[in-house]
Amino acid sequence: MNKRRTIGLFLLSLCTFLTPLLVQGQESIFGTLPFPPITPRNASNVVELATLGAGTVQTVAWSHDGEMIAVGTSVGVWIYDAPFEPDNRYLLTSATESILKAAFSPDDKLVATISRDQNLSLWDVQTGRNVFTGFHGGVQDVAFNSTSTSLVTVGQDSNMIFWNLDTGAQDMIISAGVGLNAVTFSPDDTQVYGGDTNGDLHVWDIETSEEVLSRPAHEGAIYALDVQPNGGGIISGGEDGVIRLWDVALDELINFIRGSSRVNSIVFGTNSSILTVTRANTPQIWDLTSGDLSQTFDGHDGIVVSAAFNQDASQLISGSTDGTVRIWDIATGEQQMLFEGFTGSFNSAAFSPTLAHIAAGSNSGLIKVWELNNLSNVTDLSGHFGPVTALTFSPDGRILASGSDDRTIRLWSLDEDSEAATVPETFTQEPETTEEDTDAEADTDTGTTEEDTDPFANTTTTQPNQTSDGSESNVLVLQGVTSAVSALTFTPDGRSLISAGADGIIITWDPITGEQKNVYNSSLSDIVHVAFTDNTSVLAAISSNGDVETWNQETGERVNTFSSGSAESFISPNKLILAYVIGRNVQLVELSTQAWLRDLRSHTADINNVAISEDGTLIATCSDDGTVRIWAVPTS
Missing domain, CATH: 2.130.10.10 (YVTN repeat-like/Quinoprotein amine dehydrogenase)
Incomplete structure (x- = not known):
């Protein structure tokens, strides 16, 4: 450099x-003085402290x-x-x-x-x-x-703009009179080529700004164009999945390749090779002479969104929705380098009660755990096979519970002395849940005891899981969950874990053994939150449409049912602040008066979850933009 x-x-x-x-x-979000709890008086001063991810x-x-x-x-x-x-x-x-x-x-x-x-x-x-x-x-x-x-830029407004x-x-x-998706200069820079939303190719003379040619080229929109530097031809791809090679004058179709799906990106390599990006988990290299698919690059777990050659086309780089960027050797097809640290959407977040950690769960199943006193110290926890939709810490902050669309709950030990890390390493296959089992559970209206519960539901597994530093961390896997897990919370004494899901079934678990204690068949569907009220024996469940049902956690009896009006709201521990999620923003209002206090604006995509620390000093927002933002009232 x-x-x-x-x-x-x-x-x-x-x-x-x-x-x-x-x-x-x-290194740390904390200064020399502690952050004050967020209240209606100081909410207007809330600022973003850090963006994680x-x-x-x-x-x-x-x-x-x-x-x-x-x-x-x-x-x-x-x-x-x-x-x-x-x-x-x-x-x-x-x-x-x-x-x-x-x-x-x-x-x-x-x-x-x-x-x-x-x-x-x-x-x-x-x-x-x-x-x-x-x-x-x-x-x-x-x-x-x-x-x-x-x-030059082109757009859906039908304009081609040349910028100083x-x-x-x-x-x-x-x-152009039609929306344009792709543009490239001719080899001698005297003309520009454009591909439109109707599948037509256009050529404009730059000096006169006149269109000199327009011709049909594809069935459906054109999304990608590239010109050979030596003027040997121009290549196009689009919605119809067909790759077409033209002479530079667009008079003749030299060759075409019928691919499998929409072509989003296309670029010439050396000799007769071209690189394409489609709706696949791999970049693809095609031979223009034979029309054969000559090379793929396997390794991404998500759709490849972009790819590019290096200067001599001996390597390529690809980026994917799996949160990785990879460099590949063209000759061998082998991966040469992996860039991690990028993520998919974050669906859930949680602060540890001790403010030692913040955890976030992603669409890929990956959980990232940051140390709040050292934000560069990040641990990746992998094991879930579906989006992580719920996270919660035990009251002492030593166990992190995660729930997923894969219908499992995992208890991660964040401390070597944690009891969850010392469970004997056994492996039991998850049994299949039959329709008869599900119907039998649906007939039960109130809480059931451990003896009444289907014994198959108590299946647990303790597995070594790989962390980001290469070490192994034991994790207790709670299986037998009947639907995607959408909500988790520990009881205030930490002796039980409560889970709920899309099927409305609420389960109480022993976090040490992984056994089920009680099962409640709620009248709600698609539960998104579970929490304890001021009375620590009363559990509240909230559905996606804002309906609320309360249960006595000790007796298993339903206490009340009512509507809150919104499931996308979060109440601060001091019961003074209500946080509403509105798209990519969070609106803070005073709980007692509903008076607006402050908007938290920073994310570039919709917010999926809000977490508020137990002392009410920190707010975390996680989003489809693959970041977690931390907010607080600064101390100076």
Whole structure:
């Protein structure tokens, strides 16, 4: 890295650190003084302290000299410098909206980004400076000319806009009369090609701004275009899954390949190879001469959203919804490097009562646990095979309980001395639940005792699970759950764990043995929250439509049923603040008067869960943008 760029990036990193947008080397959220509880009097002062997580992967790009990789995410663009150490990255720019596409200029001095809020932004790679940001309605694609002197965007507004790279002014606007999804310059930079939503290809002369050719090309929208640098041809792909190779004049269809699904991205490699991104878990390389699929790259557990060749097409990089970015060797198809730390959506979050940890569960089944006193210390807990939809800590903070769509509950030991870590390692297969078992349980209206419960439901497993540092951590797996787990809580004394799910069945578990204590067949469906009221023996269950049912946890009797009006609300422990989830924002209101206090705005996608620490000083929000944001009233 050259000296000028090092200085620029130091200043950029300093500015990023001073603004509470993303945790980059930040050791602790705590200052010298404790945070005050959030109340109606100070709620207007709540600020974001930290953003945990690197966001969801949206796009990847490789610089033309092969020395940089850009990963566009829901929080901004991350840059990796060669030799591409997975932990050696920096945030070129933060974003208030997801980055949908990132592209290096041919001289690698600039990066252009397209964001979900329909903005084009241009960034100086050496200094991190935002050169300009401009609005383009429904912008879909961006391209540089070969000399890095011109930039063009196309969008659903039917416009093709040429931008001044120094001022950000719109030098020229060409109206196509139809929405455009893809654009690229001709090899000599005198023309631009565009692919539209109807499946037609267009050519415009830049000097005259006149359309010189329009022809049908695909059955359905065109999403991807690329031109061979030597002028040998232009390639297109789109909704119909067909890859078509044309001469540069678009007079002749040279060849076509019928793929399996929509082509979202396409780029020329060396010789006759092309790289495509479809709705598959692997990038695909095709031979244009034979029309054969010549190479796939297996390893991603989610849909590949973006891929790119390096400068000599000997390697490729791919980014996926599984939260990973991978570098592959083209010749062997082997994975050479794995970049982790990105995530899918976060569905659930929980603070430990001691404020030692915060945990978040993702759509991929991964759980991330951060130490609040050392945010760079992160543990990944894997084991669930479905989205993690519920999390809760034991009152002493030593056990983390997680529930998932995979119909299991896992108890993780966060302390070597925890009893949950010393359960004998046995393995029992989960029995199948029959329709007769389910019907029999549905006939029961009140709590049942341990003897009355189906013995198959008590099946538990203790398994060693791999953590992010390579060590093994025992976990107690509670099986026999009858539906996806959507809510968890411990009793105040920590002696029982309460779970609930989409089928309305509430189960009380022994967190040490994993055995069921009681089963309550609620009249609610799709329970999303369980919590204890001021009377610690009374358990409240809330459904997705806001209906509430209360139970006496000791006797198993139903106490009351009523409607709260909203399931997307969370009450602070001091009973003063109500937090409403409204899309990607959280609204804080005074519980007694319903008076608005403050909006928490920062996420770039919908919020799925809110967690409030037991002392009422911290709020955590987790979102589809793959981040957890921590909020508090600052002490100074």
